[in-house]
Amino acid sequence: MRYVITHAMFSREELGAGSGRLFMAPRDVPGQHVHSHRLDINPVPNDRTDHIDLYGNRFTYFAVDHPHRLSITAISEIDLHNCRPLTDPAERWESARAEVGSDPLVVDFVLPSGRVELTAEIAAFAAVSFVSSRPLLDCLNDLAQRIAALRQPGSTTTDLAHFAVACFRSMGLASRFVTGYVESPNSSMAVPLVGAGSLHAWAAVRDASGIWIDVDPSNALVEPVSHLALGWGRDGGDIDPLRRAEARCGAGAVTIESTVEVRRASRRDGRQRGSLKAGRERLKGLC
Numbered sequence: 001m002r003y004v005i006t007h008a009m010f011s012r013e014e015l016g017a018g019s020g021r022l023f024m025a026p027r028d029v030p031g032q033h034v035h036s037h038r039l040d041i042n043p044v045p046n047d048r049t050d051h052i053d054l055y056g057n058r059f060t061y062f063a064v065d066h067p068h069r070l071s072i073t074a075i076s077e078i079d080l081h082n083c084r085p086l087t088d089p090a091e092r093w094e095s096a097r098a099e100v101g102s103d104p105l106v107v108d109f110v111l112p113s114g115r116v117e118l119t120a121e122i123a124a125f126a127a128v129s130f131v132s133s134r135p136l137l138d139c140l141n142d143l144a145q146r147i148a149a150l151r152q153p154g155s156t157t158t159d160l161a162h163f164a165v166a167c168f169r170s171m172g173l174a175s176r177f178v179t180g181y182v183e184s185p186n187s188s189m190a191v192p193l194v195g196a197g198s199l200h201a202w203a204a205v206r207d208a209s210g211i212w213i214d215v216d217p218s219n220a221l222v223e224p225v226s227h228l229a230l231g232w233g234r235d236g237g238d239i240d241p242l243r244r245a246e247a248r249c250g251a252g253a254v255t256i257e258s259t260v261e262v263r264r265a266s267r268r269d270g271r272q273r274g275s276l277k278a279g280r281e282r283l284k285g286l287c
Contacts, residue, residue, distance in 0.1 A: 001080050002035065002265035003228060005181055007199070009242060009258040010071045019047075019063035020244035024074040026180070026230050027058060031084025035077040042071040055176075057231035057239055070256070072242070077265060078228050086223060087207040093136040095208040097172040106174040106206060108234050115235035116166050116177070126167035136207060140215050140222045143167060147217035157194060157218040158236050161201040164217040165235065174206040178214065179239050180229040181262045194218040198260050199241060204232065228262065 007024055022041075026034050041048065045062035052058055064070075100110055112118045129143040147164055161177055168175035179201050185192035195201070195218055202216040202224075214229075215222050231239045242256060 001226075003078050003080065003181075003183065004263055004265050004269060005074075005076045005078065005228065006261045007074045007076075007181075007241070007258070008072065008260075009256055011069055011254055011256055013069070013254050014067050015064075015070055015244075015254060016067055017065050018245055019061065020242055022060045022062065022072065022074075023057055023179075023231055023239045023241050023243075024072070025058035025060070026076050026078055026228065027056065029084075029229050031081050032229060033079045033081070035079050037074070037076045040073045043068050053233075053238075055231070055233050055238065057233070077269070080226065080228070082225070085211050087137060087209070087211050087213050089135060089137050091136050091208055092133050093130055093139045093171070093173070094133070096136055096174075096206060099208045099210075100172065100174050100206070103210070109174040109176045109206070110169055110172070112169070113234035114237045115162055116169065118166060118170050122163075122166045123170035126170050130171050136205075137213075137222060140205060140213060141220075144215050144217050144222055145220045148220035151194075151218065157198075157201045160217040161203050162235060164203040164215060168203060168205050168215075176204050176212070176232045177235045177238070178202050178204050178229055178232045179236070179241075180227055180231075181260060182227055183264070184260070184262045186263070196262070199230075199258065200227070201236065202227065 005026070022039065024039060025037050028034055039060060041062055043064060046065045047061070047063040049061050050058065051061060100106060126143060129146065130139045143164070147160055147167070151160060165175045165177050179199055182193045182196050182200050184196050200218075202214055202218070204212040204214050206212055213222065214224055214227060216224055216227065233239045241258070
């Protein structure tokens with residue numbers, strides 16, 4: 001199944017000259033392939049470069065040297081395949097905890113971080129689900145359902161994902177914070193998923209064999225089949241879609257608004273790509 005994601009951000013107020021980093025490029029993961037990605041920034045930056053961070057996330061640095069109203073649009077096409085590895089349903093959760101020290105690259109996902117605090121209260125809450133010798137998947141399902149039951153009208157998917165990550169790390173498990181997307185509401189959906197229509201967030205837990213298991217506490221889902229991963233880090237601070245630093249700020253606070261649409265690709269998308277490619281070829285012929 002191919003999905004088309006349109007993620008836009010814009011400022012209503014004028015911004016001063018400054019620079020920023022954009023984490024808006026999805027990544028290839030088992031079962032997910034990025035077919036195409038385009039990032040448009042308006043006004044055209046004076047400086048723009050692409051990079052990869054410590055955790056493998058793609059990001060774009062940009063700088064604008066004059067006052068402006070910022071407009072950013074990322075359009076991505078992602079293919080989802082039902083071929084990703086799944087964890088052993090009989091694996092006990094203690095096995096995953098015992099293997100954490102075998103990989104130095106996962107240390108960051110076990111310790112506290114800027115937005116993930118490990119407290120005795122959180123550990124006590126998590127311990128109810130992590131009974132001795134219980135299968136890891138059973139623990140994750142139970143905890144996801146318990147966190148979902150805590151959701152209040154003002155809760156965000158980011159809040160619940162951070163709390164889930166804290167619960168998993170408090171049990172000695174490696175857990176990372178994931179951002180991404182779920183399909184926008186449409187007529188084929190009986191009940192739209194929480195997080196549709198905006199940037200979504202969930203947690204992932206590493207099992208004993210190194211497989212990362214997605215856990216969406218907002219929707220009480222474990223190993224969801226249709227979530228589209230954008231990137232991950234220790235917490236949301238590592239992968240905020242826009243991190244901006246202004247050299248000269250205008251008066252008052254600046255709000256960056258965003259919209260997200262996720263839909264299934266249609267034949268029309270293929271025809272549009274073909275027309276654009278043909279147009280580019282004709283332009284080459286004229287040059």
